[in-house]
Amino acid sequence: MELIRGQVYRLKPTAQQIADLEGTAGVTRLVYNLMLEQRRTWGQRHKLGRSTQSAEIKTLRAEFDFIAARAQTTQKHALNDLERAFQNFFARRAAYPRPRRKYVDDSFRHDGREVKIRRISRRWSEVFIPKIGWxxxxxxxxxxxxxxxxxxxxxxxxxxxxxxAVSFAVTLEIAECATPLGQIGIDRGVAAPIATSTGDIYRLPAGVAHTDAAIRRAQKAMSRRKRGSRRYAKARSRFARLNARQVRRRQHMLHAVSRSIANNNGLVAIEALNISGMTRSAKGSAEEPGRNVRAKSGLNRAILASGWGSFATMLGYKLEERGGILISVDPKNTSRQCAECGHTAPENRESQATFRCNVCDHQAHADINAARNILARGINLKRRGNTPLLDAEGKALAPCEASTILSVAA
Structure with a gap:
């Protein structure tokens, strides 16, 4: 089975190579913005498209040496990105394309045939990038x-x-293997981001809370600097580095947990959560202001920091590699229902972490009890044989041959 996967490698460029990378990203961003402005101004009147604007790039390269000094492939990929953005806009899958900005959209893309790789030591290799070098x-x-x-x-x-960093989109040949026989239910929460029906609870790495405090201090220091000054740029750089460190820690934890679950289970059941709706602001309007806005914003941050959506995506493609299935089930009352007798009542959930059934006196960790209910619903859904959908978060998309996810409306 052939699959396309991404592999990210950190680069260590020289000072001259950093300047070349920044220059290529800047020219690519300029070409994208020029093509966007051209379509915004003249698109409907002259029916501009990818083929027409491709000729415009050749004209730009002939007239401006600083554009011709950068690889042409990166500019063609920028035009392809713009074409895809307009297709998504007209299909109502995305908003109108926005201009790319410095420090936010510093990236460019090459075809695989232009890139070369060689190994120089046990820990280091080199990648050849056109117009830049090794x-x-x-x-x-x-x-x-x-x-x-x-x-x-x-x-x-x-x-x-x-x-x-460089990210390679590579074609991998996945060897056929026996699908694991295990079955597991997963409850996603805030205090415990991941709890399983087998009794395991996974929390964020220990250093996350400490770095969160450092991020708040860095943000406060940045707010006291004058915008545009060197001290402000230095404080912003520290704030961005700390944020990037947090992202890497969370992503590493989610990758490790999802890989372990996918390797040992052929059926994984999770809740069909509407994360975008759950993290919507409670601010309200001037006429109807919201209530408990600060508390709701803190809850939103905690939900997003737990990476519920990323975890479901990781589980989906890793289960696909091993022939497993990911089932999303109705989340209603999973935390209030007893996994032993089925009794459902709000009083069963004594606290955030404690579950005690008022009928059979069954006691368990509340998240683990919910995970057991999720697994039972997933097994029942599989037996009913619902149509496979690429949908782990309640957004029904078109069926796909490689899909491994079942869903039921929440």
């Missing part, structure tokens, strides 16, 4: 970079708060 690259996949060059479809170079 850039040192940290081999973070345990020496598996050998033979990667032949399977690269695209290479995207992107700058974040931690520096430059």
């Amino acid at each position: 850039i040192r690259m940290r081999d973070s996949y345990g020496g598996k970079i050998a033979g990667l060059e032949k399977s690269i479809r695209t290479a995207t170079l992107r700058r974040d708060a931690s520096g430059w």
Whole structure:
């Protein structure tokens, strides 16, 4: 089975290479914004499209040396991105395309055939980028970079708060293997981001709370600086680095947990949560102001920090590799229903962590009890044989041959 996966490697460019990377990202961003403005002004009148604007890029390269000095492929990919953005807009899948901004959209893409890779030591390799040269690259996949060059479809170079990185979209051949026989239900929460029906509870790494405090201090320091000053830029850089560190920690935890679950279970049941609705602001309007706005905003931050949506996505494609299925079930009363006798009542949930059934006196951790109910509903849903949908969060999308997810309306 062939699948397309992304692999990210951290780069260590020289000062001259950093300038070249920034220059290529800047020219790519300029071309994108020029093509966007051209369509916004003349698009309907002249019926501009990808083929017409591709000729415009050739004219730009002929007239401006600083544009011609950068790789043409990156500019063609920028035009492809713009075409896709307009297609999504006209299909009402996205908002109107916005201009790209410096420090936010510092990225560009090359075709895989233009990229070369060579290994120089046990921990380091080099990647060749057209018009820039060989850039040192940290081999973070345990020496598996050998033979990667032949399977690269695209290479995207992107700058974040931690520096430059390259992301390879590679074609992987997944060997056929027996689907695991295990079945598990998963409850996603705030105090305990992941709780399973087998009794395991996964929490965020220990350093997250400490770094959260450092992020708040960095944000306060940034608010006291004058915008546009060097001290403000320094404080903003520290704030961005701390945020990037938190993202990496959370992503690592979610990847590790989802991989362990996918390797040991052929059926995984989760709740069909409407995360965008759950994290909507409670501010209200001037005529009808909201209530408990600060408390609701804190809850929203906690939900988003737990990575519920990312975890479901990771589970979906990792189960697909091993032939498993991900089932999303109706979340109603999963935390109030007894997993032993089925009695449902608000009084059963004594506290955030304690569940005690008023009928059979069954006691358990509230999240684990909910996970058991989720698993039971998932098994029943599978037996009923509902139509597979690529939908782990309650947003019904078109069926796909490679889909491994079942869903039921919440």
